[in-house]
Amino acid sequence: MNAISRSVPEKKVMVPASVILAVCTLVIALS
Incomplete structure (x- = not known):
């Protein structure tokens, strides 16, 4: 991110x- x-x-x-994007990645990682 600039x-x-x-x-x-x-x-x-x-x-x-x-x-x-960070929230989606975190949700996918924890699910």
Whole structure:
């Protein structure tokens, strides 16, 4: 994840997407 990106719209999209992906991965790993 590029936290130092100067693109604010990109950050607003990528941060939630990364969180959702991490949660999905965790659910799959625990199931």
